[in-house]
Amino acid sequence: MRVVFDFGGVLFRWHPASFLARVWPHRVPDAQAGEAVAREFFQNYGGDWGAFDQGLIGMAETLDRIAARTGWPRHEVQQVADAVPGELALRTDTVALIEALRAAGRRLHYLSNMPEPYADHLERSFPLQRWFDGGVFSGRVKQSKPGAAIYELAARQFGARPEELLFLDDHPANVEAARALGWQALLFTDAAGARRELVARGLLSA
Template sequence: MTEIRHIVFDIGKVLIHYDPHLVFSRFIPDETERNWFFENVCTHDWNVEQDRGRSWEDAEALAIKTHPGHEENIRNFRRYWHEMVPHAYEDSVALMKRLIDKGYDVTMLTNWAKDTFKEAQARFPFLAWPRGVTVSGEIGLIKPDREIYEVHARNFGLEPAASLFIDDSLKNVEAARAAGWQAVLFEGAAKLEEDLRGLGVRV
């Protein structure tokens, strides 16, 4: 296996906590009703299109047209987005910092809407520590599409075989491997450190 020289972090649920229930437990206290809302109105697939680059205005208009009785909560998704990302995972951030300090080439590759990522950058200064980031909403591609891995590698001059991708989504990890990268599934900072050591990474 090629020695790892480049380490690429996902961000959401790897470095920063994300949970829309934190907001909507206030607006829709009943868990069954709240789950229905996420499964039928502001769904995962609906939100992913913002990660791909669709504007929130267009997203809201589409959802409101389909579910007019839920207009207020549809708008609440973007309105209170900042409460869905309440804190960083300090142990993960510390591990990333150690890797940078040891001389590894660290970058980030994330599915994230363009405007909300700018908000995250303002709130979490550590997002500026790595050499750079590919944000899906800025380039119109999302994981697990193979092309986003190829674009990231090309833009940052990475050798895929010498690159390690870290993501909390198994399908994104598998897609990175299919693109010729090494990859590990994130299951907490302690497990990640163990995985890195097993791959010969100095931590």
């Protein structure tokens, strides 16, 4: 059994509401208010940002579209985009889980909705090649979760049958899509909970 990790919200911090409260305090007084602003900015990863996630449009066009759609000043939209790499801070408890799985001899991969500029940043900043046996970024394959095509592409690239893959993701729709294609999948809430599930499945020792 191979274990496949999502990145945002699993290996790296990604909480748009509190992120926007930090970056845009003049527009977002707190994380609660940030929920609505995040929905408008990221469109639940559809629309403009979804096309950016899939590598169908570049950064400049994405920001132009968001500014035109929302009426927010273009330089403020740019401020959010520029701050994303800082938001993607490493979750050290998940790193410990990855290291435990590798020590147990498990093969690991990643499958992440990630625009190409941020994928480049993660590859430059973190030892992904040491942690994983390969992975797929949406921005490089022009597909994204929860679409079936990216799961099928990932399974082929990993050289594994769907039933040989256990996927950890923090979005229910992505977990459901993986299961519908024959993958095993867990909804990730935190590393401790994921560790318990992996022990229960015999992938880690207690």
